[in-house]
Amino acid sequence: MxxxxIIDLQFKSLDHAIAAYLLPTSEGPILVETGPHSTFPKLKEDVEAMGYQMEDIKHVFLTHIHLDHAGAAWALAETGAKIYLHPFGAKNMEDPSRLMESATRIYGDQMDTLWGQMKPISADQLIQVEDQQSFRCGDIEIKSLHTPGHAKHHIAWQVEDVIFTGDVAGVKIDNGPVVPPCPPPDINLEDWKAxxxxxxxxxxxxxxxxHxxxxxxxxxxxxxLENILDDWxxxxxxxxxxxLRNEEMVPLFMAYTADQLREAGLDEPTIELYEAANPSWMSVAGLVRYWTxxxx
Structure with missing residues (x-):
């Protein structure tokens, strides 16, 4: 193996909110996840501290195209990397305008601080990956597992007997409990459990x-994870x-989930960290859409 x-991207200057994973191979390093473009300087700093340059990364494997996982992919593409992703996500990486417009409606003037920029990636650098498809990178073989439920374009990546799960295995920070990130528009409980x-x-x-x-x-x-997904x-x-309308549910759900974390023994800073990694209000919107x- x-x-x-593990690269802690220090999202919002917090420890353990978003990770990227670098794997050395006999033909240079590969990267699983990029994090948002706002944390690209931290990614670059850590890659260089490990003895590499960003140009050495020729293969980047995305679990899905949400900004906290893939927002810096274009910057890796600009330094020569191929970007491996689900076919359903490729169009929005080739032309991210709709993705960014949608995010801007949600985050407004926080976009730059939270996520940074997102620029188009040339189609010839986007490798659209089928289920159970394997790629050889030097002495490493990495295999795709199409795993919808959190997003219809979600892939977990398997290397030997370990799996990089993106969001399909939930969010679990330090010694806290696992919780399910449920943002709109693709939440599907049946697909997720499968x-x-x-x-x-x-x-x-x-x-x-x-996360x-x-x-x-x-x-x-x-x-x-299955139990808390059903509970939420x-x-x-x-x-x-x-x-109740969405906006009425949000404060109630935030209090409900925070109480669950307190009952699990977490302190207030760790509860805030969970909220940064997995905003409660997003799960309200996603689960309301699912039931509707x-x-x-």
Whole structure:
């Protein structure tokens, strides 16, 4: 198994909010996830501290195109990297204008601070990856596992018996519990649970989460993720049935999820870190959309 170098991108100047993973190979390093463009200077600093230049990275593997995972991909493409991603995500990386317009409607004047820029990537540098497709990079083989549920264009990447899970295995920071990131528009509980079973069936020795942990207690982690996913979805459905609007649910859900983290023994700074990595209000929007589509 190659050495896996964890890069803490210090998103919002916080420890353990977003990770990228660098794997040395016999033909230069590969990168799994890029983080947002706002953290690109930290990515570059750490890559150089490991003895590489950004130009040495010729292969970048994205789990999905959300800005916290893929926002700096274009900067790696500019230094010569090929970008490996799900076919459903390629169009928005070739022309990110709609993606950025949508994000700007949500984040407004915080866009630059949170996410930075996103520029187009040439189609010939975007490698559209099918399910179970493998790539050889020097002495490493990396295989795609299409794992929708969080996003329809989600891929988990397997190297030998470890899997880089993006968001499909949830968010778990330090010693806190696992929680599911549920942003719109693609949340689908049935697909997500099927994807969790894909992870199980691969029998990994470890899962590497982008937010932000190495997991070796695989079954207990995945079972806890399924349970909290059901819990959150049921809570949202109950509020919808009571006639609450999204904006009314948000503060209530933020309090509900914060209380869950307190009950798990987390202090307030760690609860704030969870909120930075996985904003509660995004899960309200995503789960409301899920139930609305399911029941229409």
């Amino acid at each position: 190659p050495e896996i170098k 994807s969790i079973d894909i992870l199980r069936s691969a029998k990994p020795s470890a899962l590497y989460l982008t 932000y942990n190495k997991i070796t207690a695989i079954e207990s982690h995945l079972s806890a 979805a049921a809570w949202i459905k109950k509020q919808m049935q009571a006639g 589509k399911k029941e229409s």
